[in-house]
Structures are given as structure tokens and as C-alpha cells.
Amino acid sequence: MSDKGKELYNKVKSKIDTVQKEGTLENKFGMFWKFASNMKFRQHDLRYLYEDSSREFVEKYRDQLIAMKEEFVQNMDFYVEKCIKVMREANNMTVYLAKTNEEAQDIFMKEIGETKVIYKSKSNEAKDIGIIDVLKKNNIEIKETDLGDVLVQLFDYKLPSFGIGPGAHFTREEIVAKIKEVHGVELEPKASAIVKYYRETYRKELLNDVKVSLTSANVISAEDGTIILGENEGNISLLTRATEKHIVVCGITKIVPTILDAVLVAKLQTRINNVSFSYISLIAGPSNTSDVQGERVLGMYGAKEVVVILVDDWRTDAFKKDKIYKDFLKCIGCRTCNYACTASRAFGNIFASKYGLGADGIIRDYIHNGIEAAVKDGLFLCTGCENCRHWCPVSVNLGEIMKSIKKEATKVGLCPPPLIEYQQKILKEKNPFR
């Protein structure tokens, strides 16, 4: 049992105190999150928007989805190569395959050139790949466009938030007070008034000023190199059309074999989150026209260039070296695991990392920053209940991955001391309570 183990245990305990203390940022998020996850949880069983419930929809396609993701994971090299070839040769996209996050960051910085402002959509992949960090390091202004992220920026909220609705925990009153403080504009504390304000002020900028935009991809089809992006707000539509250069950065595990597979994944993501995408974009190259004598010219009204940076980093390694988080390669990023998670429901954004809430965020922190980071994020708050597995449309067993990371933490002396006492009693005296 190391001093570091005790120190981290006490750190997590003090974070629990913070989440339980009324009025703290962590407490406020926790209260919101309990409500939100309960609502989300419930919507899985209700017939919310369609004839079937989202759960029935998931169950109907689960086997197909698992088989498809397994097919991809088993033949990752093949599908990545196929996807890149068609993107380059048929879709007129500039495509990079970055072996590491650092390589992806360098490519990204070269691609943005002299641009000092990047407009971006919500992207968990950009966090995973370290694009946000490198932009900050190079003093490039990041302009979020998803309203949730715009609010997170407005509040300068540094704590982890929910990937699907990152600003949903701010109250109407808090938002209008903040807008008054930052922009000097007085608004009624109504969602419609807040939306109207951003539509009137920010939409013009998005239509006219964007030179380089950054998005991730919900999913990519290897068959025809089509990038699928789903959204409600229209920000992605603007960012991918009213721009000079649209840069897509994502992990290679966003690729699926066929376009129909890709559409299925996108529909599953929307159904699972009960957000019924208003827009689903299928992007297969920059805007172009052949209307002048049949000569194809790129860059009509939409993006002039589409640059795709596919990132491997930990992914191929996880498969080839049979890493403990190999199962994570099947993840479709729907975030179901977040609101079904016992620890997440209890502790909100203290069971999280800078990559996001819950076991998903913690496993990513483990992959990028090692075991100590995972323990600090609250690794040992996971009960191993495997709700994540049961709710996951691809049956990724995050619970089992967390168990393996716990074992590794114990090996290097980072296990909470009371658990080690139990372990010692079991192994030596064959009874934990003797």
C-alpha cells in the first residue's frame, strides 16, 4: 500500500465531499445529472417519438451492429485503407492517416495555416486526439458553435460535462445573467429568448466569417468514403458548407464497412439519445460543379476543401496487442453508458475526466495519461454493475475494462487502502472479515 494510493483515495473522498456540498459547481452538476440521467433512462422504455421505443430499436439491430463492428475491428487495416483510397480518388478529399495524436495535431496545425480562429462543432474526438489542447497552446481562438458548448465557453466552465448536452446544467436565469455580464444584453430568462439572441447575433458570423471549420464524424463509410454528421441546430450544416476548408478529425474506429452500416449507426445514435437529428449530412467531398462545359471545378457554394485526418494512436495497438480496453474499439460514441452508470448517477462530473463523463472518459484518460490519472478520476467508484454493458447497443463491457484497470492500479500501489486490507485478509486468512 503506497502513500500515493492513500493520497489519491483521500483526493477522491474530498471530491465526494465537494459534490455533496450544496452550492458547489460539482453539486449543481450532480443534481442536474441525476435528473437528466433519470429522464434519459426512462425515455429508453417509453414510446417517445416513434412506434417502437428506442430500446426496441436497439434490440432489433443489436446483433447486426455487433457483427458489423466486429468485422471492422478484425479487419481494421483493410477498411482504413479502402476508405482512404476512395476518399482520395473518388471524393477529392485530402486525407491523412496519423499514427499518433501528436502527428494528427501537427497535420492539423499545418492545415489551418495562418488562420487564427477555428469554428468547431461538438466533438469528443477532438478532445481525445488533443486538438483542443494544441489549439490553446498555439493561441488559436476556438469558437464553439453548438449552443451547449457556446454556453460552456460563456461560463468558462472547466469541469467535465455531458457530451450530448454540454451546457444543459445551466439554468435559464444563470444564462441570461451571464449574457448580461459578458455581452451587456438583457434577455428574458426563457430558452426561446436565449436561442433568438444567438440566432440573431451568431448566425450571421457563421454564414460569413468562417474560413476553417472543424468537425468530427458520427460515422464514416469505408465503401464510398462518405462522412456522416448528425445535428439538430444547423451549426454543422453551416460549418460544413459556409466555409473555405472543412477539416474532419476523428479516430479510425469511426469507420464502418458500408454506407448502409453508417446510416444505421447514425440512426442508432439519434434514437438512443432521443434527439431525432433534424439534419443528417452525408459528405462525400468538397462542393463542386461541372456546369461549365462539363469541366469539374471544386469549391462552388460549399466548402472548397474537405480535409480528413484519421487518427490511429491507441486503436490498432489495442487490437494487435490485445490490450485490456480492446472492446472499447467497438464503441459508437452514443453515450448510453453515461446515464445508465451507477457511479455517474451518484457522483455526476467527479466520476469523469477531461475527456468526458463516466467510465468512457476515465478509460480514455487511462489510455492517454496512465493509471494514476484514472485513479484520480474516480476509477474505484465503479461498482462493476455492468449497466453500461446491458445498455450499450454494441455490448461493450466497460465494467470489465474498469476491473482490469483496477487490477493494474493495485499492482502499482494505487488501490484504496481499505480494499487492500480486505484483499490481504482474503488471501492470507481466507476470510475478509476475520
Next chain:
Amino acid sequence: MSKLIYLGCLSTRLYDSTCKNAIKIIQFLDNEYQVIENPPCCGSLAYNMTSDEIMKKHVEFVNDWFKTNNITELVTICAGCYSYFTRYYKEFLGSEFTVKIQHFLQFLAEPQNLHKLNLKYPGNSLKVNYHDACHLRNSSIPIMEEPRIILNSIENIELIESVYNKTKSICCGAGGGVYSIFKENSDYNAKTIFDNMKKGKALLTACPFCYTALNRIRDENNIKKPVIKFEDFIAKLVEGVDPIS
């Protein structure tokens, strides 16, 4: 050949009367089942903190103990032990592990046992909820139907399904040793389990870890609906006593 009643460390330590009830019921149904003093812990609680090499040694020790005592079958009342025996002992030992493992619920749900018990609620009617413990629903042979078969077989008992049940049930927050380090995990989750009971008058559980967490939350929140361990519930019915009185 001998048949073992494996009570589990937590129940032995905290719930003596439940252990006695379980022994009485199991031996009434099959008097070949015996208790052996101080059996070794299955190792479930240590699993998350122990390397596979060391864990395998412990598992081998327990298997040797079974062999020494000529154990061929066991019934356990601990959901954790059941889960661990069925899920991990086979992984560690393969064909070396030959003990037939049954949880109390599986044993009870066998038609001849239900017939022999001939259970009846002494009052007019009682609506109860059953909490699906993670250990039981996640094991390699999941136990989800057996408690329902048992409860549905009891005259004057009506099983009310909670809002979330079976594989979608809410975890009490006590698993993975978390209760001993961050028991706050149960504060919200165990409370939600009560909130999801709908019209049920009592909450049944077959997991001593869930019981510990649920009962604390019940006390702390002045919840009137009792939490009852499955063994105690059945024992009371066998005696003709109302389990919620």
C-alpha cells in the same frame, strides 16, 4: 459425495438468523446438504484488486478445499459467491472445477422443491417487488426468472415489477467493494430503487450486499417499505407468519 451449504462471508458475519433460516429451508428440502465450519472465502471481493496469477492460487486453494471435503454440489445464499463461482472459477480452472453451483433461488425454484414447500401468504394478499442484483443478472448463468417463478407460485403473493428490472435494474451502489470505500454511491441509487417500486409493499433481495445498502438507505430516509432477504421471507411463510409484520 457431499452437498454443501455455502453461506458466504458477509451473511455469516452480519446475518446469522438469515443463515439459520437458509440452512433450515435447504435441509428441509434435501437433508444431504450440510454446513462445514469456516469455509474459505470464494475470493470475489479480492478479484478487482488481485493479479490473475495470485487470484488463481486462491481459487485453486478453494477448489482443493472442496476436493478435500469431497464437495460435489453446493447451494449458496450469496449472490457474489454465485457470480464468482460461475463466472470466474471456470475461467481460472477450466475442467478442474467440477462442483455443481446453485444459488438458493435456483434450488428453491426447482418444481419438486416448490411443491414440497407449498408456500402461501397467511394474509389476504401482499404485493412485493424483487430487486435484481447485478451479481445474479450478470453471472454466466444469469438468475432472473427463478425469483419470479418462486414468487408467482406463492398463493396470495403478487409480484410487482419495478420500473427497471432484470438486466436494466438499477445497481444499489454497493458492488465491487465500493461500499467499503465510497458508500455514498448507494445514497442516490438505492433510494431510486425504492422510488421505482410502484405499488409493492416490500422489497425482496437475494443479495446480502444489496440488502446492506438498501436497508441503510431505508433507515436513513425513513422509508416504510421493508427490505427483506429472500431466505427470511420464505422462512416466515414456511412458519405461517406474515413476513412484513
